[in-house]
Amino acid sequence: MQNLLIIVVCMSLGYLLQKTKKFPDNAAQTLNLYIIYVSVPAVIFLQIPKIQLGWSALIPASAAWILLILSALLTRFAARFFSWSKAEEGCLMLLIPLGNTSFLGLPLLDATLGKEALPIGLLYDQFGSFIALSTYGMWVLATYSGEKASAKEAIKKVLSFPPFICIFLALALTGVNYPSWAESILSRLADTLVPVVIVAVGLQWQFKTDNSHIGAISFALLIKLMLLPALTFATLSLFGDLDLTDKVTILQAGMSSMITAGALASSHQLAPRMSAAIVGYGILISLITVPMWHSIIT
Template identity: 35%
Template sequence: MLNFILIVVFLITGLILQKVSFIPAKFATYLNNYLIYIVLPALALKYLPGVELKFELLLPIGSAWISFALSWIIFGSLGKYLKWSDGLTGCLIITAGLANTSFVGFPIVKALYGEEAVKIALLIDQAGSFIIVSSVAVVVASIYSVGKKRKRDVTKKILTFPPFIFFILAMAMNISSLETPALILPVLDVVAATLTPIALTAVGLQVKISMASISSKYLWMGLAYKLVLIPLVIFVLYAFVFELKGMMLKVSVIEAAMAPMITGSIIAITHDLEPKLASLLVGVGIPLSFLTIAVWYFILG
């Protein structure tokens, strides 16, 4: 319950700060840069070296990868067919393709299914969502934000992007069975703890809710994919094709049904991929997801 209260508090804080005259015009940009250049690298070092990939958990973990891959296929194809701008296409791929599997996901999973279910949710988040947002999402953002620049420039942008560098470092540590030095863990804990308040405040600063924005077909296309289509795909695929049952099925579907990931929206915003839409997908998606998740919980039984 505390996490839900904090979501509302920090989103409202960001909305209020929009009206404060002495707040710098680029304050949201400063917060976004802090998240990208400080928090994401810290999270990579904190979590990824210790991720344990077990064969029997590949299906739950795979739900996050399926969600992002299908988002790329659907919105990438629609973008070409309907001649959307690269910014719009990239925004929908990233923001609708990534679920808020941690800050919103963990407390909801725990409340619905108990402590054991959180262990499955943790792997979905760390081996799924977090790896995607640290690597593949960065690649997508770079591709859709550079227009007609050369492939060499795209590659350079990806390889010099701090979250991607630290993702590679952390995964190399994982493969080599190297742990993050205990000396820096307290620092990483402090930095990681700032993710939620800073990210939600940044989103609130950038959300401009109006009748025009709420009526945007792109907002509802993104939320329809994230809250309805992808959990339906995971449910049908896992329950009837792979015949997954019990807790693993329930957690996989519920985590897939979470609202768009805050960090994913920050990636889109910092690459100038329709920042207003990216903020709206999170700002509207989080409260709306509480209703749609209740429906999925009822369906799962």
């Protein structure tokens, strides 16, 4: 409860700072850079070497891609059935398959399952959501907004992303015991992840929509926050009792829509007001649904 309270307080502070304009306009982007270059690498080097690598390590990343394909197909079918516009369909094709498994996912995993869940959450995020954004996301933009996507640029973006590089470096350190001073430094830097990232999310929190998008928004939130984690829970339960990897995968499957995906939808005129509403309301509702799923699976 205390960890969830920290998230609520930091989110509220970020939103308050946004509304009072006490921070520069680019404050959220600056904090995001700190997270990418400092906080997340510290978490990676602190936690990834502790992972016991085995077949179970494939579950988070493979689940992310399976859910992406299923949700994209379902969204495509729903768009045809409800006769949504091309812009609305493109927006949903970005925001339903791509989850906020890093900036929101990691703090919520920390709050519900503890720090031992973070390395598994990072596998889901980096080998699932992040690569999907750089590949599938670029395909969606090319298809629905007319922007040409370069495979070379997508690959370059993935291979040069600091946390992605750090994961491979940290895996090479599996079994290595850090000196106490090094572990202390990494731990202190890793502890900055939750407050900084949640304040950054609050600084970007938006609620903009109109009644014409209510149906599509409701569909997106229902699929993202309820159906996908339910499917993941049902599937993994078929294989026996849920372990930590299974629980992390279920919670990551139920995270709200990715903020970066929403920003891309808005910047490419794919129903910008709808994308802001899905991201904004999704974050708010996920503060209820993720703990709810946690209570169900534990």
